[in-house]
Amino acid sequence: MLKDVPVDPRGPRFSAWMTTLILVVVLLTGWWRLLAAQTVLFAMCAFISLKLNPWGHVYRAVLQPRLAPVSEREEAAPLRFAQGVGFVFALVGTIGYAAGLPAVGVAATSFALVAALLNAAFGLCLGCEAYLLIRRAAPAASR
Amino acid sequence: MTGAWAVLGAVVVTVATGLLLRSREGRISTRRAGPPAVPDLPEPVRTLLAPGAAVTLVQISTTFCAPCRHTRVLLSDLAGRTEGLRHAELDVTRTPEVAARLGVLRTPTTLALDPAGRELLRVSGVPERSALLDALRPHLISPIG
Numbered sequence: 001m002l003k004d005v006p007v008d009p010r011g012p013r014f015s016a017w018m019t020t021l022i023l024v025v026v027l028l029t030g031w032w033r034l035l036a037a038q039t040v041l042f043a044m045c046a047f048i049s050l051k052l053n054p055w056g057h058v059y060r061a062v063l064q065p066r067l068a069p070v071s072e073r074e075e076a077a078p079l080r081f082a083q084g085v086g087f088v089f090a091l092v093g094t095i096g097y098a099a100g101l102p103a104v105g106v107a108a109t110s111f112a113l114v115a116a117l118l119n120a121a122f123g124l125c126l127g128c129e130a131y132l133l134i135r136r137a138a139p140a141a142s143r
Numbered sequence: 144m145t146g147a148w149a150v151l152g153a154v155v156v157t158v159a160t161g162l163l164l165r166s167r168e169g170r171i172s173t174r175r176a177g178p179p180a181v182p183d184l185p186e187p188v189r190t191l192l193a194p195g196a197a198v199t200l201v202q203i204s205t206t207f208c209a210p211c212r213h214t215r216v217l218l219s220d221l222a223g224r225t226e227g228l229r230h231a232e233l234d235v236t237r238t239p240e241v242a243a244r245l246g247v248l249r250t251p252t253t254l255a256l257d258p259a260g261r262e263l264l265r266v267s268g269v270p271e272r273s274a275l276l277d278a279l280r281p282h283l284i285s286p287i288g
Contacts, residue, residue, distance in 0.1 A: 027146040027153075074209055081207035106149045113153040114160070122161035128207045129164070129249050135239040136248075 004076030032097030085127030
């Protein structure tokens with residue numbers, strides 16, 4: 001697992017909007033292959049490196065040069081944890097759709113959409129806020 | 144069609160959750176303000192109590208918490224400029240049982256403790272500087288330190 005350097009906080013916000021868009025398309029069309037691709041993307045960012053996020057590259061190439069620079073930086077660890085939370089929901093959703101259980105697919109994708117949109121619109125990281133709740137609910141898994 | 148309803152539902156839930164969390168950001172609570180008896184404070188918190196400080200702000204953080212960094216910057220600056228106020232941070236990523244014993248469910252949560260370890264107040268989320276200072280003032284001018 002690579003260690004990521006802190007990033008411009010507006011990059012992850014842009015990335016969250018793109019994730020939101022993808023998840024809305026998945027819900028409207030039921031196109032599970034797109035959700036599978038998003039699941040792989042979540043996994044790469046969470047378990048390998050944030051540098052593999054294509055939206056980050058789009059942000060740095062297209063948007064960042066047009067914006068005023070900010071000195072503020074955001075730590076990578078919370079961002080990667082959030083990608084991991086997204087990965088779990090997207091994985092369950094993909095399995096649901098692909099296995100002919102659309103209710104499971106829709107429910108899991110909706111949860112992922114809430115988390116992505118909270119991040120995009122409010123700058124809130126639900127998985128990070130709820131980390132202690134998750135640990136309390138699943139203490140056995142983490143020991 | 145189900146998908147469209149799911150999108151609509153997710154948007155409504157998101158806006159409601161976002162507004163709720165935003166309204167609670169920086170909220171100061173004295174609900175758990177301790178009784179006069181010596182409190183049952185977890186050891187990792189007790190060791191952070193600054194001797195000689197009227198109030199110690201103990202910030203409960205985790206590695207996965209983005210606003211914890213903003214809170215750290217704000218509180219250490221506030222403590223540096225305020226007589227009798229200290230700031231310490233406790234990372235509970237690997238010791239969530241400490242957070243559970245304190246009744247802390249989200250990070251950052253900041254506890255304001257007196258020299259005996261009694262809880263004066265707690266702040267949920269990133270504190271609002273002037274509101275926090277106002278709430279702490281009565282404790283800071285008490286003739287302790």
